Amino acid sequence: MSENDDELRARYATLLARRAREGAPAPATLEEILALAESGADTPERVARLDRVLADPRTRDEYRMLREVARAEPVAARRRAVPWPLAAAAGLVLVAGAALLARAGRVTGPDEMRGDATSVTLVTPAPDADVTATTPFVWRAVPGASRYVVELLAPSGEVLTSVETSDTIATPMASLDGARARGARWWVTAQLGAGGSVRSEARPLRTIE
Amino acid sequence: MTSDPSSSSLSLDIEHALARWGGIVRRAAHRYGFDGPDLQEIEQDIRIRLWRALERQGENPKGVGASYVQEAAKSATIDLLRRRRREREQVALDQAGDVPASSRAGGDEEQLTALLERAITALAPDRRVAVRLHLEGRDRDDIVRLTGWSEARTRNLLYRGLEDLRSALRGEGAA
Numbered sequence: 001m002s003e004n005d006d007e008l009r010a011r012y013a014t015l016l017a018r019r020a021r022e023g024a025p026a027p028a029t030l031e032e033i034l035a036l037a038e039s040g041a042d043t044p045e046r047v048a049r050l051d052r053v054l055a056d057p058r059t060r061d062e063y064r065m066l067r068e069v070a071r072a073e074p075v076a077a078r079r080r081a082v083p084w085p086l087a088a089a090a091g092l093v094l095v096a097g098a099a100l101l102a103r104a105g106r107v108t109g110p111d112e113m114r115g116d117a118t119s120v121t122l123v124t125p126a127p128d129a130d131v132t133a134t135t136p137f138v139w140r141a142v143p144g145a146s147r148y149v150v151e152l153l154a155p156s157g158e159v160l161t162s163v164e165t166s167d168t169i170a171t172p173m174a175s176l177d178g179a180r181a182r183g184a185r186w187w188v189t190a191q192l193g194a195g196g197s198v199r200s201e202a203r204p205l206r207t208i209e
Numbered sequence: 210m211t212s213d214p215s216s217s218s219l220s221l222d223i224e225h226a227l228a229r230w231g232g233i234v235r236r237a238a239h240r241y242g243f244d245g246p247d248l249q250e251i252e253q254d255i256r257i258r259l260w261r262a263l264e265r266q267g268e269n270p271k272g273v274g275a276s277y278v279q280e281a282a283k284s285a286t287i288d289l290l291r292r293r294r295r296e297r298e299q300v301a302l303d304q305a306g307d308v309p310a311s312s313r314a315g316g317d318e319e320q321l322t323a324l325l326e327r328a329i330t331a332l333a334p335d336r337r338v339a340v341r342l343h344l345e346g347r348d349r350d351d352i353v354r355l356t357g358w359s360e361a362r363t364r365n366l367l368y369r370g371l372e373d374l375r376s377a378l379r380g381e382g383a384a
Contacts, residue, residue, distance in 0.1 A: 004375070011325045012344035018322065023301045026294065030287045040357050047334045050356065054341050058297070061241040062290050067355060068237040069286050072230075072279070127221065204221065 016057045026059050027052040030066075033059060037067035120148070120188045120200035130206050133173045137186060141168050142198060145190035152176065153202060155183040173207070181207040226275040227256055230282035234289070243293050254285045328377035336370030343367055 028036070028049065036049055053059045121140040125131050137150055150172045152160040160180055163172045173181065185202040192198065231252030238248055259281040329337060342352045352363050 008325065008374075009344050009346060011322055012329075012341075014318070015322050015326055016345075023298075030290050030294075034283060034287060042358065044334065047338060051334050051338050051341070054338060058294075060345075061243070064355065065237045065241045065243060065290065066283070066286060068240075069234060069279075069283055072233050 019055070020057045027056050028059055030062060033063050034066050034070065037063055037070045119198050120190050122186075122188065122200050122203050125203075125205065127203050131173055131181075132207075133176075133178065134171060135173055136169050136171055137173075137188075138169050139188045139200060142190040142192070144192050145198075146193040147191045149189045149191070150186065151189070152181060152184045152186050152205070154180075155185075160184060178207045181205060222275065223259075223278060226278040227252055227259070230255055230278050234282055234286055237286075238289065243289065245289075245293070245296075247289070247292065251285060251289070254288075255281045258284050324378065324381050328374050328381070331377055332370055332373055336366050336373060339363060339366035340370040340374055343371065 053063050123138040150163045150170045161176045163170045187200045187202045189199045
């Protein structure tokens with residue numbers, strides 16, 4: 001604030017340095033400091049404990065570190081959702097483009113677009129990629145397959161939604177509430193013309209609600 | 210469940226969470242001066258704690274959420290800080306009696322520091338916390354983050370606290 005403040009700060013730094021040199025026992029255990037760092041309560045007891053911890057430079061830094069660890073979000077922050085009109089437009093372009101590519105196979109060669117007859121190879125979305133209602137799901141064609149069934153599975157194994165198509169692209173999230181798809185996985189089953197079926201791995205999803 | 214905390218037994222989500230929490234603890238330790246060679250092992254330390262906790266509770270490691278990893282990270286941080294306390298105490302013991310006379314404050318300086326200490330101690334506890342953090346050079350946002358108080362409350366405590374402090378020091382003829 002002012003020169004006065006600078007002088008006060010310098011004196012306070014001297015005071016803290018002296019306290020650190022005194023080597024007195026720490027005014028709180030680490031478990032007490034963690035409890036203080038985790039607490040959101042605003043009680044006189046908490047304020048008094050906080051004051052004791054902050055008055056000692058050793059416990060002050062322990063408090064800061066523990067508060068940072070205790071207050072961090074349990075899961076990484078998700079990317080901010082794109083406004084839905086933009087997401088819808090981008091999704092439509094992706095669906096149309098991917099469908100054209102899947103049908104024509106002009107850009108990528110047959111080996112990249114076609115799987116074998118013993119399994120279904122998933123292409124996109126990648127594991128843990130953020131998905132929305134308009135995200136296209138794409139897989140490689142299986143020789144001899146007449147139809148494909150895309151299913152989204154809850155962590156419990158319950159089928160949340162199922163889409164049947166003869167194509168290698170679908171938008172199964174379109175009919176599903178994003179919140180219900182939390183923790184879901186997806187897989188594709190190819191129905192073979194000669195009878196029987198083959199299935200892909202179950203791949204995890206991350207939904208943007 | 211076996212007692213082998215191998216990564217192949219944990220889900221991809223949990224592996225990501227382990228890497229993330231290892232990074233959070235390492236960065237915080239670096240920021241607040243708790244560095245040391247053992248920090249390189251912090252991720253493995255968190256993994257072992259997570260595994261032991263799951264084993265004790267009979268949980269399936271594939272089904273746990275990221276919040277389990279956070280609890281394991283907190284526990285690993287406590288142990289890291291405990292090791293630092295022990296190291297610091299050992300250094301203090303080794304250096305006991307070695308403080309040169311030149312490092313001690315002179316008479317006037319000593320008096321002014323004691324005066325400040327008395328004036329801070331006389332503040333109301335919540336104002337005292339706000340003033341301490343201000344005198345350390347923390348800005349208002351930092352104080353809000355560290356205490357959990359609202360911005361308005363922090364501003365008020367800081368204003369009143371500094372006013373009380375200056376008034377007390379003026380009363381002692383020190384400001």
